[in-house]
Amino acid sequence: MSTFAELPVPPIDFFDFRVVTKVNIETIDTCNRSCSFCPRSVYTDTNKEMPLYMYREILTQLAELDYTGMVSPLLLNEALCDDRIIEIVEMTHEILPKCKIFIDTNGDFLTHELLQRLVWAGLRRLVVNHYDDKNEHLFDITEGHPRLRVTHRMTDEIDLYNRAGVCDVESDLNKDFCVKIFQRIPIRHNGDVVLCCADFFGEVVMGNIMDTHISEIWRSDKYMKYRKAHSEGRARDMRLCNKCNRLKHEE
Numbered sequence: 034m035s036t037f038a039e040l041p042v043p044p045i046d047f048f049d050f051r052v053v054t055k056v057n058i059e060t061i062d063t064c065n066r067s068c069s070f071c072p073r074s075v076y077t078d079t080n081k082e083m084p085l086y087m088y089r090e091i092l093t094q095l096a097e098l099d100y101t102g103m104v105s106p107l108l109l110n111e112a113l114c115d116d117r118i119i120e121i122v123e124m125t126h127e128i129l130p131k132c133k134i135f136i137d138t139n140g141d142f143l144t145h146e147l148l149q150r151l152v153w154a155g156l157r158r159l160v161v162n163h164y165d166d167k168n169e170h171l172f173d174i175t176e177g178h179p180r181l182r183v184t185h186r187m188t189d190e191i192d193l194y195n196r197a198g199v200c201d202v203e204s205d206l207n208k209d210f211c212v213k214i215f216q217r218i219p220i221r222h223n224g225d226v227v228l229c230c231a232d233f234f235g236e237v238v239m240g241n242i243m244d245t246h247i248s249e250i251w252r253s254d255k256y257m258k259y260r261k262a263h264s265e266g267r268a269r270d271m272r273l274c275n276k277c278n279r280l281k282h283e284e
Contacts, residue, residue, distance in 0.1 A: 050098045050248050054216045055135075057230065058091060059083065059108035061115040062222045066139055068164055072109070072199040072233040083222040087243060088121060091220060092128040094247045101131040103158070108219050109233055113142040119154050126155025133157045140168040148174060152181050160184045162191065197231040198276030206279045210263035218251060226250050228259065228273055237273050 063078040064071075088106075095104070106112050106121050113136075115121065125134050135158040136151070143161070151159075159181055161171050175183040194204035213219075213229045220226050220242060221235060228237035237259075240250035250256070259271055268274045 050100065050251060052216060053100065053102055053218055053251065055103040055105060055218075056091075056095065056100070057105045057108040057217065057219045058088065059110050059220065059222045060088060060106045060112070060117070060121055061110055063114050064109075064111040064139075065114055065141055066111070066164070070193050070200055070202045072196050075199065076233055081222050082115065082117070083224070085117070085120070085124070087224055089124060089128070091224075091242055091247065092125060094242070095132075096128050098248055100129065102133075103135050104129060104132045105135040105137065107137060108221065108230055110222075111139055111141075112136050113138050113147070119150050122151055122154035122156050136160070137162065139164060140171050143168070143171055143174070145174050148178075148181075152178070156181060158182050160186060162186050162188075164188050192279075194231075194277065194279045196233065196277075197236075197273045199231075199233055202278075204278040207281050208279050209266060209281055210268055211274070211277070211279060214256070214259055214263060218247065231277060232273060 060083045062081045064073045067074045092104075104125050106115070106118065106125065112118060122134055122136075125132070134156050136156060137160045140161045140163070148159075157180070159175065161168065161175065161183070163169070163185060172185060175181070175185075192204075192206060193202050194206060195202045211229065217229075218226060219228075219230050219232070224242040225235055226239040226242060226247070227235055228239065239253055239256050242250070245253075259274070262268055262271050263274075268280050274280060
């Protein structure tokens with residue numbers, strides 16, 4: 034069994050919010066696709082939007098902590114399905130000017146005009162996932178953009194896994210622990226901070242952003258219990274993690 038000292042990450046002070054590298058915020062609960070390797074294939078979209086006052090509150094709390102990591106206005110959704118996306122990126126850049134704003138998209142709604150508006154609003158990092166050959170024209174649209182770092186990924190370049198048992202997808206990741214709970218904060222459209230991006234059904238809620246400050250949620254006993262289990266090689270003892278095939282199977 035691996036111990037925390039043997040794992041390829043240094044000991045971390047989780048009471049220091051600076052260890053957080055990425056905050057994912059689901060602004061709308063919908064996606065225009067239902068890929069077989071994604072829980073959206075078995076999950077019914079609610080199309081519920083995160084109210085902008087809630088989104089602003091999250092950004093304000095992050096600003097109070099002088100957060101300078103990455104902010105992504107998506108979690109379990111397609112960000113470009115949200116017709117407020119320009120306003121959302123602008124707000125993020127206004128309140129957190131030191132942060133890199135990141136969008137991961139299937140590219141179906143991406144046009145040259147929308148791309149330019151997103152960059153003007155403050156977008157600095159874009160990943161386009163090519164699940165088929167529908168959006169090959171996006172290579173030309175995004176090539177050599179001076180203010181935007183762009184990555185194009187094909188399906189075989191994406192680390193697929195079963196999303197904590199929801200999807201019938203094999204994985205050869207075979208991780209001792211999941212780095213996501215050590216560095217990232219995922220927030221659903223209703224303000225719930227969930228365990229990770231695999232928690233489609235909100236099985237493990239750490240707290241709600243409108244009830245508890247994000248820094249207190251990050252340092253909560255519940256979060257620490259999960260991190261301790263992962264650091265001690267006991268990840269599969271934990272709810273949700275016990276169904277996730279990103280993790281090493283017991284011998």
